Amino acid sequence: MDIAKKILKVNVNGRPYELLIKPKTTLLQFLRNDLGLTGAKQACMDNSCGACTVIVDKMAVKACSVLALQVNGREVMTVEGLASRDGKLHPLQQAFLDYHAFQCGFCTPGKLMSSKAMLDENPHPNEEEIRRDMEGNLCRCTGYTQYIEAIKAVAQKKEVAK
């Protein structure tokens, strides 16, 4: 019945953690339940909506579909790590605010992390690249237009602050 817990060593939002977890714990469950980082959301449970997206090393990852133990030894960044600790918003957050790029906000943390990973890799995507890249992030409220505009605005500005 009970499978032995295993040690997970991981860096989340710049802080090291070492915890005992059940092997079947997903990264999303680990972040939400073990660390209390509830920004990433569960909405589909089958890797199709992107509301749980976080960044592992430099890659956008759907945290519902990755086991926590798979990120052992890696660096994870969640939406909670995006703004600076003194309360200054990341340029993407500021652009989302300026462009009304969210409504209910449930998918927003995932979108922010997806778009950050995209811009880190390709700082000046064109509109088609943005749309293609954001295909994995479903949204029912906004109709996408305002957040595509927000990402474009950031992409056109300069390098995104890391």
Place this chain on the structure above:
Amino acid sequence: MTEYSVVGKPLPRVDGIAKLTGQAKYTTDIVLPNMVYGKLLRSPLPHAKIVSIDISKAEKLAGVEAVITGKDTWGIRYGFVDTPTYPAEERPLAEDKVRFVGEAVAAVAAVDPDIAEDALDLIEVEYDPLPAVFDPEEAMKDGAPQIHGEITRTTSCAWEDWGVARKSHSYTPINNVAGRVLISYGDIEKGFAEADHIREDRFWSPATSHMAMEPHTIVASYDPFTGRLEVWLNHMAYELKRYWLHKTLGIPIQKIRVHQTYIGGAFGGKAVIFDFEVLAGFISRKLGKPVKIELTREEVFSSCRNSIRFDTTLKTGVKKDGTIVAQHVKVIVDAGAYKGSAAVAMFLSHQFSEPCFNRRNVRHEGVGVYTNKNFGFAKRGHGAPQNRFAVDSQIDMICEDLGLDPVEVILKNLRKKGDILPNGDKLESYGLPKCVQLVADAIDWKQKRGKQRDKNRGVGIGINGMFSGSGYWPFACAAIVRLNHDGTITLMEGDCEFGQGADTTYSQIAAEELGLPLEDVNLISGDSELCPMNYSNFLSGGMFVGGGAVWYAAHDLRQKILKVGSELLKVKMEDLDLKNRTVFIKAKPEKSLTFGEILRYNVQKHLGDPLIGMGYKKAVPEIEFYPSLSKGTGRFTDAYGLAAATAEVEVDRETGRTKVLKICIADDCGYEINPASIYGQMVSQAVMGMGDALLEEVIDEGGRVINPNLVDYEIPRAFDVPEIVILNGCDYEPKGPFGGKEAGECARAAVIPAIANAIYDAVGVRVHRVPITPEKLLNALKVREGKK
């Protein structure tokens, strides 16, 4: 025109920082000490007697705290429609039989969700399958399986609490009929006799999912010592859920508190009470512990409300010039296992049509029929999307028959500003003609209509009307605005923030009225304990009713501040104005007092009165009780929101795939309190309407939903979004806050026929069932080729 400094501006949303930093708390994020997790066992059969349920093994599993069945909740009834004629028949757990695949038959609570899931597997249910019926026309035939026996007087009815006398009344549905509406005016026979051209066509709209991003969730916490139930849940007006919890659980209403949470999208689908919500309260009381129940996406598709399945037969008579002289609408609603809001949708599909065309002689018949499937509720437009798809498609067909232009025919048949509708509603604001003109111009109608078939491209148009709140239940709101020591205000109003921007726009209204910047508004919203009465957040009543209450409350405080100011500055109230936390003399702005000084003076001189404004608003002041839905008589709303949409598409004849190139929407929301918010609502509806027209359908086979996930049920993604043009068709609404009214629901229904009509314009075939999938369109193209 008055120059405003806060309303009319696309200000950033006040819920922005919380939502963008991951700090916003949704129900799914709520965790309480000692909390247990609930899961529901759901029926695998569409129609069966429950012979026995053995819960003994599940109860023995370590970590399981409670297992309950229909025996525990026997007799509890609730439903959105609960009237003397049609008592509610929904129940939290099946009792003696199940009526659809996905109906709850048992519930488990355990110390963690995995154990609860394991316990479900240990429950043994013996079913005796019954013949099932899935088609409403089959279900109405003699000899069809009867889904309900006697439906008895119920526990949840709100009527008697609001003073409507009702007799004890039970009834047994005959031939599975769950409800009827019959609305008529004019003389339908005479109308058709006068017509030069008559068409009869049939159209179908399927069940679609609201697909709000947050799956339905509740946390319920009952304290056995105080008898209080605290809940966090997905809702659209806390008074509704609180009322049903009170009625179903028998807990005094004032001992139930709905806490504020953000809600991850609603679109109509979260307004009603659900089985799992009643059960969470029930189990929490049984255990004296908090209970959390989070549904899976599959449960949302299979067991929560989807939109309502409409089968519409439409007969319309017109004069040679396209003037409508008669319309006979026959609706069959495939209600599903419980009636949900079938009757309401059948009625609304009529009444939302009323502000659109003057049809002169009308008969609108609807029948809602029980079948062994999941049942439906309102989804963004509640009956209008289904009806507009039929009506505006047929207008397009009539124009083709008579060689007329649809835009001209639509303009010819529109109502006029100031018109009084047959039920008594008056169109005091009416921007629809302007909207139609705007969207026709924006799509380049004259240059493109009927002229691009060689490129398989076409354009189409649709329109719609929508209530700004209605006379449902006591549809009313109150708001309180408190002046604080530092001159800021605290606004208390009950509307919940589910994405529509209520928190922001209401704050803007209060700030503008009091001459304050937006950041001076401290907001307390969505909490039943801290906020006054609130019913407005569904039927698009938010801005008009909720926002109206806020406006009046701010105005009340404004008058009080001016009165104190006039005492102190020794001038008349009308010579004063408010700006930046001060009251000043208009002619001598340097003569001013801060709000802080006003407050201190008033507390000292007027028996401690700290200056509090109060406001309230009812959707339709003349209505004391429910209007008649089944007959369509009585006033329904004080202001209609209106919208028109055009679309341009390109069809691939090889694959049958439709690519939407452009959608234009012009909306009359009276006045744009926050233009960026309005823009967001419109784009949202453009894209949702595109999903309705081309992609979305909850498909069932033998009563089982076969696409209950986001892989098999597609909604539009970022790459599908076409060019979208949003235009302002506002006509100032004299009864609305700063002239504002409905915005969030109307346009979706106009987009669907706009796309369907554009497809016809592109390739000359018409699909009568949305969604117009590649398969259906290819078939239609083949049929036409065959006929040639």
